[in-house]
Amino acid sequence: MAAEIKIRVNEQVHSVSAAPDTPLLYVLSNDLQLQGPRFGCGLAQCGSCSVLVDGAEMRSCVIPVSAVVGKSVTTLEGLPAWYAKQKKLAKAPALHPVQQAFIDEQAVQCGYCFNGMIIQAAELLSKTPRPTEAQIRSAMNGHLCRCGAYPRVIKAIKRAARITSGVLHAANDEAKAEVAR
């Protein structure tokens, strides 16, 4: 039966009325009207619904909403602010550097899987600022892409890593140069 449940999502506390075993995804999609996490399999196999729970990537399609009470949930929408907090920036950027890198590399095909890709990559870079390609592939291996965008995703994560670790400041300039080419 439905219960009043308080959850913290993207630094805001929301009170929702839901059965405690409701998977978090359905609360995020229907009650909080968020578009980042999205239904892919409902089985924690694909990564479509990924969110960060206290900074760790988790599959919202199988976590009961009651399990995140007292924790901090971050969705794709809250990723720039989460990054700003992590990096102690005064103001959140418009996009997390991983998001920007996905644009710069034109990595997207249908883009449906990119919620999980970006969430997982953001988690990876928060823990391993300069991952090797093998580390990227290993960290991302639980995220599927049916369009076959993996090669560009790997490139985009490498680019984002250069930016977040301070190696590459002029990301946009580089992107513009590449587009012009």
Place this chain on the structure above:
Amino acid sequence: MSTAKATPSPFFPRREFLKAGGALVIGFSSAGLLGDALFAQDASKVARGAAAGPPDPKQIDTWLAIHADNTATVYIGYVELGQGSTTSLLQISAEELDLDMSQVSTLRLDTNLTPNQGGTYSSSSIARGSPAIRTAAAEARQALLQMASKKLEAPVENLTVSKGVVSAMGPGGSTLRSVTYGELVGDKLFNLAFTGTAPVKPVSEYKLVGKRPVRNDIPEKVSGKYVYLQHLRLPGMLHARIVRPRGQTAYGSGAKVATLDESSIAHIPSARVLRKGDFIGVVAEREWDAVRAARDLKITWDIPAVLPTSESVYDVMRAEKTRDRVVLQRGDVDAAVTAAAHVASGHYRAPYQAHAPFGPNGALADVTPDSALVICSTQDVYATRNTIAGIIGLPPQKVRVQYYEGSGTYGHSCYDDVAQAAAILSQLAGKPVRLQFMRWDEHGWDPYGPAHVGEVRAAANADGKIVAYQYDGWHHNWSAVETSAQLALGTPAAEWQDGAAQMVNPSDCGGMYDIPNVRLVNHHVPGMNYLRAAWLRSPLDLSFSFASEQTIDDLARQAGIDAYAFRKRNITSDRWMGVLDAVAQASKWTPRPPASKLSNAKVVTGRGIGLGTHLTSYGGAVVEIEVNKETGKVAVKRMYGAIDAGLAVNPAFIENQISGQLVQTASRMLLEEVKFNKTNVTSLDWNTYPILRFEECPEVTPIVVQRLDQKSTGAGEEVMAAAAGAIGNAFFDATGVHMREFPLTPDRVLAALRRG
């Protein structure tokens, strides 16, 4: 650039119900470039959506509108599937109109708004879509110049256009007076017949076509602002799920409800069972309650045990009494084979494979006694409208179908099935519904790419010229009736009539080579005791090329000629030669002895080359693989793929498409196979139907062979066949053994190595 004034609310993002002329009209507004701008604010724009389409293709207004702010909306009859073709068609429009990319936008497909250009099939958006859009834009520009000529009191030949600003030029190139398109037309209709007679720009003057403007949907897609079908909600709607056996049954048999206990979900708030014939669904106010109700409902089914099983399907198909059709007959194959120096042959097998969109299909429907709205991810809004009208008993003109992008679909997945199901459920519920297929619905009830048996025989003379080629292919046709209609109405299963794409394909089967004696025979297996089928990206082409290109390599080996050189010797088409040379050069192909002769290691590497396509365009590929002879594990390490698709409107998009095709081909050749027993499909999710992952992903090198002087043709699926053939050839190079069947799973590989 969108002219929308309203900011969408995040949730019911863009819905404004208006009554106009008695028809249900939805006004949209969106900030997105691919968004559905324009209607709510302006009466003339609302009027556009008031009547059921298709709009008259002989009117300029059907194809584009010029707005007061000097932007244009182009009405396109092809859907965006993440391939970028919408942006490409906008490039073409902007080119002819002399606008820049920020001044053009389009709308999602809608049977009240967008023209009927047929379905988005066979990678034909540019090939079939661009002529009308290009000439309509050119004709609109011509009309605009005539208006400007009057307004500026200057002859047309003294006018120039840049970014929608028309200027009258004076002596010495000075600008005398200017007027914008927006000032000339400003949201009013052209009311002009579309004659198709205006001259289009010569290629030499292109400023946008052939360039690489970026896709305009990506920023919204990575930020979470992009509205996929799965995000949509309707006011007052119920959440719905279907209830079917887990895993589809034989197409001709369907499934019959044996027992149903509706009280089994009485404990779930607001949940109820909806039934029409053997079509069962559940609805509830909250989504999780609908999911739980579908899960907990006590139901049993009568299912006949008539499927051949995924292991036996090839032998069963091969033994069927088939309807045979000679697709191509030239010369005398038997005589040429008898006289030839080298003869190669083989029996090859390819499995059912699933579309398996990453996000399962969904649809929203609001069916009332006298009208219906259905929002779904169909690739053909008008065809879907007609079918749904028949199912719910309304005239097509009373049904409005709108397209929203879901996740990539790679052909005909469950998007029609889910749309029909949503309409049936809304009609039964008397309320709007949102139906989301679960993962097992999508995987389990997909109309798969059909299984195939191919038998090839080819011969070459002592000079290494191919003299004879025969291909016999066994498969059943695509399914013409969706499961929802079958279960709800008892509509008998039926197959498509013979057509081009589900026949043995001459373009893959020897068509790239100059061969005097050819015989291609299609053996149509009756499909009722098999699985549902439809076109899966590059339909059957991977199967054809896997068989055919290995046979070509066999001949090359017998003739003692390098595989690349052998192909060059047998090709005269400069288009095929172009893609072949492109991949050979990119991969630094040089003749060498077979890898299997070079190494006895446990893990061996091999390379292969292949050609193939779908219906148009030209594809070439080189693949490098690694085979672990102890474990049977195959890894694709590197793939080079080239497509010649004529004039490449946006080479960057085609490169992205090639990359995706190569990776998806590696997935399909190494891993993908739909498994089924005598009653049901058992491949129901990503564990039972694995696809390629990051750690297995090859390096890819996409190559676009630009042909400015040729018509644009398809680029969304035309290198997959070549890559499939190249993978087969790479395996033989590495091991000296043929793989006659894919996917190249460890079990199959070990069995093949044992056979030798």
